[in-house]
Structure formats: structure tokens, C-alpha cells
Amino acid sequence: MKTKMLICFALLIACGFGLFVFADDHExxxxxxxxxxxxxxxTMKVNNGGKISGVVKFEGEVPExxxxxxxxxxxxxxVVDKFDExxxxxxxxxxxxxxxxxxxxxxxxxxxxDAKVELDQKECRFNPxxxxxxxxxxxxxLNNDKxxxxxxxxxxxxxxxxxxxxxxxxxxxxxxxxxxxxxxPVEVKCDIHGWMKAWVAYVPHPYFAVTNxxxxxxxEDVPPGEYKLGYWHETCGNNNKEPVxxxxxxxxxxxxxxxxxxxx
Amino acid sequence: MRTSIFxxxxxxxxxxxxxxxxxxxxxxxxxxxxxxxxxxxxxxxHGVEGRGDGSAxxxxxxxxxxxxxxxxxxxxxxxxxxxxxxxLFDIISKGMPGSSMPEWESALSxxxxxxxxxxxxxxxxxxxxxxxxxxxxSLDGKIPYSEESVEIGKFFYTQFACxxxxxxxxxxxxxxxxTLQDEWGFKSWPANLTENWNFRGGSSTEDIYKRFIGGIxxxxxxxxxxxxxxLTIEEAQRYGQLENKVEMTDTEDExxxxxxxxxxxxxxxxxxxxxxxxxxxxxxxHAEAMKIFQEKSWHITNYVKSLAPEKRPxxxxxxxxxxxxxxxxxxxxxxxxxxGTLEASYFPLVGQIIVEPRQFNPTIDSVNVKSxxxxxxxxxxxxxxxxxxxxxxxxxxxxxxxxEDAIAIQFPVKIPQDPTAPKPYFLWGGKKAVYLWQWKAxxxxxxxxxxxxxxxxxxxxxxxxxxxxxxxxxxxxxRLWVKRAxxxxxxxxxxxxxxxxxxxxxxxxxxxxxxxxxxxxxxxxYSFVLEPVxxxxxxxxxxIVALLSLGILVGLRGFVYRRNS
Numbered sequence: 001m002k003t004k005m006l007i008c009f010a011l012l013i014a015c016g017f018g019l020f021v022f023a024d025d026h027e028x029x030x031x032x033x034x035x036x037x038x039x040x041x042x043t044m045k046v047n048n049g050g051k052i053s054g055v056v057k058f059e060g061e062v063p064e065x066x067x068x069x070x071x072x073x074x075x076x077x078x079v080v081d082k083f084d085e086x087x088x089x090x091x092x093x094x095x096x097x098x099x100x101x102x103x104x105x106x107x108x109x110x111x112x113x114d115a116k117v118e119l120d121q122k123e124c125r126f127n128p129x130x131x132x133x134x135x136x137x138x139x140x141x142l143n144n145d146k147x148x149x150x151x152x153x154x155x156x157x158x159x160x161x162x163x164x165x166x167x168x169x170x171x172x173x174x175x176x177x178x179x180x181x182x183x184x185p186v187e188v189k190c191d192i193h194g195w196m197k198a199w200v201a202y203v204p205h206p207y208f209a210v211t212n213x214x215x216x217x218x219x220e221d222v223p224p225g226e227y228k229l230g231y232w233h234e235t236c237g238n239n240n241k242e243p244v245x246x247x248x249x250x251x252x253x254x255x256x257x258x259x260x261x262x263x264x
Numbered sequence: 265m266r267t268s269i270f271x272x273x274x275x276x277x278x279x280x281x282x283x284x285x286x287x288x289x290x291x292x293x294x295x296x297x298x299x300x301x302x303x304x305x306x307x308x309x310h311g312v313e314g315r316g317d318g319s320a321x322x323x324x325x326x327x328x329x330x331x332x333x334x335x336x337x338x339x340x341x342x343x344x345x346x347x348x349x350x351x352l353f354d355i356i357s358k359g360m361p362g363s364s365m366p367e368w369e370s371a372l373s374x375x376x377x378x379x380x381x382x383x384x385x386x387x388x389x390x391x392x393x394x395x396x397x398x399x400x401x402s403l404d405g406k407i408p409y410s411e412e413s414v415e416i417g418k419f420f421y422t423q424f425a426c427x428x429x430x431x432x433x434x435x436x437x438x439x440x441x442x443t444l445q446d447e448w449g450f451k452s453w454p455a456n457l458t459e460n461w462n463f464r465g466g467s468s469t470e471d472i473y474k475r476f477i478g479g480i481x482x483x484x485x486x487x488x489x490x491x492x493x494x495l496t497i498e499e500a501q502r503y504g505q506l507e508n509k510v511e512m513t514d515t516e517d518e519x520x521x522x523x524x525x526x527x528x529x530x531x532x533x534x535x536x537x538x539x540x541x542x543x544x545x546x547x548x549x550h551a552e553a554m555k556i557f558q559e560k561s562w563h564i565t566n567y568v569k570s571l572a573p574e575k576r577p578x579x580x581x582x583x584x585x586x587x588x589x590x591x592x593x594x595x596x597x598x599x600x601x602x603x604g605t606l607e608a609s610y611f612p613l614v615g616q617i618i619v620e621p622r623q624f625n626p627t628i629d630s631v632n633v634k635s636x637x638x639x640x641x642x643x644x645x646x647x648x649x650x651x652x653x654x655x656x657x658x659x660x661x662x663x664x665x666x667x668e669d670a671i672a673i674q675f676p677v678k679i680p681q682d683p684t685a686p687k688p689y690f691l692w693g694g695k696k697a698v699y700l701w702q703w704k705a706x707x708x709x710x711x712x713x714x715x716x717x718x719x720x721x722x723x724x725x726x727x728x729x730x731x732x733x734x735x736x737x738x739x740x741x742x743r744l745w746v747k748r749a750x751x752x753x754x755x756x757x758x759x760x761x762x763x764x765x766x767x768x769x770x771x772x773x774x775x776x777x778x779x780x781x782x783x784x785x786x787x788x789x790y791s792f793v794l795e796p797v798x799x800x801x802x803x804x805x806x807x808i809v810a811l812l813s814l815g816i817l818v819g820l821r822g823f824v825y826r827r828n829s
Contacts, residue, residue: 072443152486155335160334166491168491171489194444
């Protein structure tokens with residue numbers, strides 16, 4: 001009898017172990033990953049769509065504002081003080097630069113064709129710090145400095161390889177096609193001026209918003225239905241595992257706030 | 265009851281097994297041989313799963329490649345593209361100089377290396393999704409090496425802003441150098457272009473050209489597009505001239521604006537090409553401008569090629585030993601043109617990995633030395649490249665602690681009787697003591713005499729002799745001039761005589777690379793000699809000997825004749 005019990009045990013433990021290995025391989029936590037539907041996104045005309053809005057706030061001790069050390073080209077880069085932008089907390093703990101989006105939407109409106117997909121380099125700072133780019137769209141990078149920059153868009157395991165292109169002071173505007181397979185948020189850096197950092201997120205549909213200084217976001221023209229609402233922040237991580245489920249009614253307005261902490 | 269639990273667990277187990285097996289079968293077909301070779305030869309550094317996390321990885325910088333990310337430094341393809349199979353094969357075959365990646369040409373058959381190529385490609389999905397092979401960088405229009413091309417290349421080296429990282433003299437000492445990191449957050453230094461034997465992807469003209477056009481993925485080295493696109497070489501040079509003028513005349517201003525507009529238009533076309541929106545006429549213009557860009561790039565390549573010697577110099581041993589040259593005059597000072605008349609002797613350095621703390625990732629390649637002596641004194645010029653001038657200990661949030669740069673020149677206290685006689689232990693001596701000159705970047709005009717009986721057992725000599733020193737740092741290079749009497753009264757000092765080979769060795773500290781105490785780069789023993797003065801007696805003795813011999817012969821002949829007659 002005892003032997004049988006032991007075998008039972010052993011078999012179940014083996015199963016458990018298998019599950020563990022399986023899970024480890026597939027649900028590896030990835031800070032810089034967004035969730036998208038596997039289906040190809042279809043565009044359609046959205047009439048009487050709903051609206052989701054809210055405020056993203058930060059919880060926890062707000063770190064002291066970190067002034068960046070400007071060790072290069074001071075005449076161009078050192079005119080205005082620059083600060084680390086990896087965690088920008090405004091009044092009422094409003095968290096700037098958080099991406100809020102619908103994870104599982106498969107059809108809806110088209111991208112705003114007139115929206116600028118521009119990354120400016122001025123006084124050796126990237127602006128905006130976080131923005132979205134429709135997959136397949138080239139990023140326009142501006143150089144408003146009398147200095148040479150290099151635009152280095154990082155690669156990550158799931159997001160394809162990196163791309164890194166020099167932009168001398170002679171080149172005011174440069175179109176930068178994404179690297180193959182680019183998807184989700186990737187870091188952008190100027191290596192020549194090591195403090196210059198930004199993020200771009202390659203996204204397959206337009207239901208994305210980046211929070212402003214007040215932590216506000218708005219997603220408009222959402223076709224009625226049930227959706228998973230996700231967020232991502234470079235320092236506070238994502239909610240890929242616990243998305244908020246929202247139900248959008250035709251012409252309805254829905255509020256959903258988030259409170260984020262620093263991801264250890 | 266218990267039986268049913270038993271049955272149930274067996275069922276559950278079988279169910280799971282089926283799931284796992286079916287999952288496992290989804291995995292792509294792998295090259296069995298490739299896997300075998302990989303796991304035997306590559307996995308120690310690159311990890312069984314190709315994540316660059318093998319057991320030996322933690323001490324290595326550059327870190328072993330993580331094959332699951334699809335980021336490959338050495339490619340013959342554009343930025344953002346995967347490498348070709350041939351690229352992977354070549355890296356495996358030839359290794360990566362200056363890193364821990366050895367060549368496998370001598371250890372693995374070509375077939376096995378190709379098998380490994382197919383196997384490592386299975387670690388990254390992107391290789392599968394690529395239906396067509398990645399586009400290779402065109403090597404068309406290569407411009408042969410010439411002084412003229414080097415001169416043009418030098419101009420474009422500046423206009424393309426290579427100096428930002430690689431420095432004005434190409435020693436990897438640009439003002440951006442101290443803050444460069446790779447995409448994984450590790451410190452990464454720009455290449456010292458004057459030591460091209462350390463180039464990871466090889467130092468042939470084609471290798472350099474490809475790195476320039478395609479960049480080095482994962483590192484700070486970007487791909488380059490023309491910094492004066494649409495302008496011819498002459499126009500680009502003129503543009504550079506005008507740009508740097510403090511004040512322009514009206515005609516010059518107009519000329520500048522015309523060139524600027526021409527360039528702007530060319531860039532617009534380049535952007536349209538990127539987005540696939542260019543028409544036929546624009547495509548034609550783009551092709552013409554690209555041709556000129558290629559020319560500029562080949563000129564830059566030739567310039568980079570010109571910065572390094574044709575091959576890595578031979579170490580200063582045997583016939584290449586450091587030979588101090590005799591002069592009747594006073595010895596030259598640090599900036600004297602006389603040093604230019606001597607060839608430097610080359611002393612290669614390696615990381616000190618015997619005693620903790622160790623240096624696994626050295627940044628200093630070598631010390632180059634020249635020397636003169638006269639009847640009473642000897643002068644040395646020690647030259648070594650260091651990308652940063654660190655004169656004090658500093659704490660940096662992003663890059664950790666940096667320390668003071670330094671060098672120590674080591675001699676035995678007693679010169680071994682003959683070349684085979686045992687020398688003191690090369691790491692600052694042991695039972696047999698060594699005599700050291702230590703110089704630090706914070707006190708450029710002084711050398712301290714030490715006596716050491718081991719790397720952690722050094723003492724400053726109580727009586728400091730009369731040694732003159734002067735150190736200078738320019739464009740990523742230290743030059744240290746030291747002068748001392750050939751003979752001293754101190755028994756702990758080295759006494760130097762012409763014609764006697766003296767063992768010599770070095771320790772160098774690059775403070776920016778965390779070098780301090782035993783963490784440093786070192787050499788083993790090499791040798792130097794005061795080249796004996798060719799004696800003026802050579803004009804006297806040989807004729808006398810010849811005459812004497814002749815005399816004896818004549819005498820002998822006479823003697824024989826007389827005896828016979």
C-alpha cells in the first residue's frame with residue numbers, strides 16, 4: 001500500500017514539476033511587453049462608440065527629482081537643466097507617460113492618419129518621452145540641435161532586433177523604419193549623449209493612450225463590447241497578468257483609474 | 265479508495281505526458297549534430313538554451329551572445345537586419361579578437377561549424393520568419409588604398425562625427441566614450457582604431473567598411489548614412505569649410521545655402537525611399553547620391569586602416585628586445601624630436617587573473633617603449649593608450665567607481681647572470697625581489713621607487729633616488745618620460761651596464777576600467793639592453809691581427825725555405 005502511495009506522490013510531483021517547467025517557459029514575466037490579440041486587427045467605421053477615460057496615479061514614496069549630468073556638448077545640451085524622466089509624478093500623484101490600452105480588441109477605428117509620429121531632439125533631450133507608433137510606420141526623428149545624435153532603438157527578445165542610426169547636425173529630419181518584428185515598447189537612446197532616453201511603442205491598433213501631466217488618458221470610439229484594459233509604464237511595469245475587464249456600452253462613457261507602484 | 269487514487273494519478277500523469285510530448289513535438293526540427301557540438305563546445309559560455317548565460321559567462325565582458333534576442337554585432341547586413349549564415353559561420357571560424365570568443369577553425373570541422381550555425385538559428389524565431397535571406401551590404405566601388413584617399417577619409421572622419429566616440433586620433437577616447445553602454449547595460453568602449461588587431465569583426469578593409477555601413481548591433485556603434493548626402497566630395501569639403509567660418513561674406517552665405525538646400529533635398533529623397541514613396545526620378549537621384557556616399561565611406565575606411573600598423577607589432581623579446589640607443593649628447597626630454605627617430609618596442613599586456621581582485625576584461629593593449637642612454641644616464645619614453653585620463657578616485661552612479669590611472673615599470677634588483685638563470689617571479693617578485701618605478705596620473709612629474717617581494721608585498725624605498733619624470737596625456741595616450749643615472753649608490757636599485765640584457769616588465773592601471781591594486785593589466789618579463797657602442801678599436805685590432813698573421817705566415821714560409829735549402 002505504502003508503495004502505491006509513494007508512486008502516487010511521485011507521479012503527481014512529476015506532473016507538478018512538468019507544469020512548473022512549462023509555465024516558466026511560457027509565462028516568463030516581461031516588463032516591457034504589451035498584450036495584443038493574435039488576430040490581425042481589422043478596421044471598420046465605428047458609429048456611436050464608447051469612451052474610456054481615467055487617471056493613472058502613483059503610489060509610494062516619490063523619489064527625488066534626479067538632475068541629469070551633462071558631460072558633453074555643454075553649449076548645446078547644457079542650456080536648460082534636464083531631469084530623469086523614468087518616473088514623472090505630478091500634482092495629486094498623477095503619473096505621466098503611462099500607456100493605457102485595450103488588449104484584446106480585434107476590430108475598430110483606423111489610426112488617425114494625420115497624427116504626428118515624431119521624435120524631436122532639442123537641447124539634447126528626446127520629446128516626447130513616451131509615444132506610440134503604428135506598426136509599419138516610419139518614425140520621423142528631428143534634430144533641432146547643432147550637434148550630432150544617434151538614434152538607437154533597442155531590440156528585445158520578443159520585439160525584434162535593434163536599429164541604430166546616426167543623425168548628424170546636417171540632417172534635420174530623418175525617417176526611421178522599424179526593425180523587423182518590432183512590437184510593443186522599446187527604449188530609444190542617443191549613445192553620443194548617454195542621458196538622452198525615450199520610449200516608443202509599436203502598436204497594431206489605435207486604442208492606445210499615453211497619460212499626460214495630470215495622469216489622464218482617454219480612449220475614444222470604442223466599439224461596444226467587453227475588453228481587457230491594460231497599462232504599461234517603464235518603471236512601474238504592466239498588468240498583463242491582471243487586466244481590468246471593462247464593458248463599453250454604445251455611446252457610453254466609462255471611468256477607470258489605475259494606481260501604480262514601482263516594479264521591483 | 266486508495267487504488268482509485270493510484271489509478272487517478274496514473275491517468276493524470278499519462279495525460280500530462282501526452283500534453284508535454286505533443287508540445288515537445290511542436291518544436292522545430294533541430295540539427296542533432298549541431299546540438300551535440302553546440303552543447304559540447306559553445307554552451308559553457310552561451311548557455312544550453314542559447315541565452316548567453318553559460319557557467320563561464322559571468323566574468324566575461326563583452327558578454328557571450330544571447331542567441332534568443334536575434335541581435336548580432338558582426339554582420340554583412342544593414343542595421344536592423346539579421347546576419348547571413350556566412351556571417352555566423354565566419355565568426356565561429358575566426359572568433360572575435362579582443363573578446364573571449366576563440367576561433368574554432370582549428371577545433372571543429374567546417375561541417376560541424378555549419379551544423380552549429382543551423383542550430384544557433386533555432387534559438388531565435390526571427391530566422392524562421394525571414395523568407396528571403398537578409399540583404400547584404402554592397403561592396404561595390406571599393407577605392408584602393410592611397411595617401412590621397414586617406415587624406416579625404418580624414419576629412420569625412422570628422423564630418424561624419426566619428427571622433428565623438430573614437431576620438432580625434434582614433435584611440436577610442438572620444439568625449440562620449442566614458443558613458444557608452446551596450447543594450448544590456450554593460451560598459452562598452454569604442455574601438456581603439458590604432459589597434460585594429462583587436463577589432464571584433466576583423467580588420468580587413470572590407471570588414472571595416474561593413475561595420476561602418478551596417479553598425480554593430482546591440483552596441484553604440486550606429487549605421488551611417490551620409491553626413492553630407494547629395495553633395496559631392498568637393499562640395500562636402502566646401503560645406504565643411506564654410507560651416508566652420510565665423511563670418512561669411514554674402515557670396516559665401518549664398519554658396520552655403522545652395523549646398524545646404526541641395527543636401528536637404530537629397531535627405532528628403534532618402535526619407536521617401538525609406539517609406540517606399542520615391543518616384544523614378546527620385547530613385548535615380550538617390551542612386552547617384554548613394555554612389556558618392558559609398559565613395560566617402562571607402563575613403564573613411566582607408567583612413568581608419570591608415571591609423572594602425574599593418575599588423576600587430578612583435579613583442580619586445582629576442583631580436584625585438586628594447587635596445588637603448590647611445591648618444592654622446594644630453595638625453596632628449598619628453599617632447600624632443602629625437603624620439604621620432606626611434607622605433608618603439610612593443611610590450612603586450614594581459615589582465616591579471618592570478619590574484620584576487622582580477623582583471624578579466626582589460627582595456628589596455630600594450631606599452632610601447634623607446635630609450636636613449638649616454639655615458640652616465642638612461643632615458644625612457646613609455647607610451648600607452650588609455651581612453652580616459654583619470655587622476656582621482658570617483659564614484660559614478662551609472663558606471664561605478666573609477667580610480668586613478670597608473671603604471672609601474674619592473675626590473676629585477678639583481679640582474680640574472682645569464683639569460684637562462686631564474687628571474688624573480690614576474691608578478692612583482694617573490695623570494696627574489698624586484699625594483700619598481702611607480703607613476704600615478706595625479707602626480708605626473710614624479711616616479712616612486714619601490715622594492716617588492718610579491719604583488720601584495722611592495723614597499724616604498726626609504727631612500728628615493730634622483731629620478732626625473734614627466735607624464736603627459738593627449739588624445740587617449742599617456743607618454744611618460746623617465747631619466748635616471750646608470751649607476752646609483754642604493755643597493756636596492758638596479759645598476760645598469762651597456763651590453764647586459766636586463767629583464768623588464770610592466771603593470772598598468774586603467775582607473776576607468778576599475779583597475780586598482782592587483783586588478784590591473786600586466787606583462788611577463790621582456791628584456792632591454794643598452795645597445796653597446798660600436799667600439800672604435802675595431803679599426804685597430806683587426807688590421808694588427810691580420811698583419812701579425814701575415815708576418816707569421818711569411819716567417820713560417822722563410823723558415824721552411826731555409827730548412828729545405
